[in-house]
Amino acid sequence: MIKTGRRNYLTILDSRLLNTLEEKYGPLWETIWPEEYSFKDQFKKLVITILSQNTSNANTIRAYRGLAAKFEITPEVLASADIDQLKEAIRSGGLYNIKAKRLRDISKAVLEKFNGDVESVLALPKEEAKTNLMELPGIGDKTADVLLTSRYSYQKILPIDTHFDRVAKRVGIAKTNANYNEVQEAYMKFLPEAYRERASGLLWLLAKNTCRAQNPKCGECPLKEICEYGTNH
Numbered sequence: 387m388i389k390t391g392r393r394n395y396l397t398i399l400d401s402r403l404l405n406t407l408e409e410k411y412g413p414l415w416e417t418i419w420p421e422e423y424s425f426k427d428q429f430k431k432l433v434i435t436i437l438s439q440n441t442s443n444a445n446t447i448r449a450y451r452g453l454a455a456k457f458e459i460t461p462e463v464l465a466s467a468d469i470d471q472l473k474e475a476i477r478s479g480g481l482y483n484i485k486a487k488r489l490r491d492i493s494k495a496v497l498e499k500f501n502g503d504v505e506s507v508l509a510l511p512k513e514e515a516k517t518n519l520m521e522l523p524g525i526g527d528k529t530a531d532v533l534l535t536s537r538y539s540y541q542k543i544l545p546i547d548t549h550f551d552r553v554a555k556r557v558g559i560a561k562t563n564a565n566y567n568e569v570q571e572a573y574m575k576f577l578p579e580a581y582r583e584r585a586s587g588l589l590w591l592l593a594k595n596t597c598r599a600q601n602p603k604c605g606e607c608p609l610k611e612i613c614e615y616g617t618n619h
Contacts, residue, residue, distance in 0.1 A: 399576055404585055406608040411591035428504040428536060429496065430459050435532050436488055436524065441480050449479025453489075461502045465493035488524040495522045508537045527566045540583035546570050549593035550586075556597060556615035 425431045433453070438446040456475045457463050464472070472486035479485070499521065500507050507518045512534065519530040531545035544550070546569050554560040560572035577585045596603045604616040 399578065399585055403609065403612070404581065404588075407585070407588040407592060410608050411588045411595070414591050414595070415587065427459075428508060428533060429461055429502075431536065432492065432496075432504055432529075432533060433459055433464075433489060435529050436492065437476060437479055437485060439481075439485070439529070445479040449476040449482070449485070452476055452478055461493040461496040463493075464489055465497055467493075491523045492525070504533070508533065512538060512543075531570075540586055541579050544570055544573050544577070544582070544586055546573070547590075548599070549590055549597075552599060553589055553593045553597050556602075557609055557613045 425434065434446060434450050437449045437453070441449075453459065453472075453475045456471065457467055467490060469486055469490060472489060473482045476482045476485055476489075496502055496504060499518070507515050509515075510518065515537075516527075516530045516534060519525055519533060520527070528545045528547055531543050534543050535545065546554075546566055550573065551566075551569055554569045554572060555562045555564065559576050560569045564572065573586070574582075577589075592608065596607050597609075602615075604610055604613070607613065607616055610616040
């Protein structure tokens with residue numbers, strides 16, 4: 387560990403802790419990642435990422451399946467879709483008024499800016515690709531990074547959602563006031579590249595099941611021995 391101010395900031399996840407995470411959350415791995423999150427079609431991946439904003443996996447999948455039942459998932463179709471029909475299709479996922487408009491606006495932007503081809507943007511150099519993606523309406527760092535993982539993998543890019551952010555700041559991987567890029571950089575240092583993709587997924591499962599936003603289960607957390615938050619709660 388290195389000393390920074392009043393807190394200890396972790397520098398690397400050791401193999402012992404990784405094995406502990408694997409034992410507890412490895413069995414959940416195959417059940418938690420629905421097949422819809424593994425689309426090869428990058429526009430479909432963009433759509434499901436938008437639907438996942440500020441909601442659960444279950445709601446996201448319900449919304450996507452509702453959308454796919456009524457519309458072909460292409461920028462051409464969604465850009466011209468009736469807004470009320472879009473809302474109804476994704477209603478089960480929550481925030482359908484906002485997300486229906488966002489889906490249509492992004493579909494139009496993908497046609498205008500990228501000629502309907504999200505894949506061509508991902509073929510650009512990483513930083514240029516991210517800049518282009520973030521020019522789309524409603525697309526921030528996390529959504530852009532999710533798309534970029536299709537080309538660069540989670541070994542090279544780690545999207546930071548609210549779960550990752552919470553764990554980083556509670557455990558001491560990053561400062562409590564760290565921004566998106568600072569949290570991401572801290573994780574890239576904390577998780578050795580050789581097992582970064584697996585370890586990041588295990589940490590996400592820890593956040594989802596144990597290090598919850600409300601009523602965290604600190605007593606059963608595999609990281610409790612190194613977690614400042616856990617020792618104070």
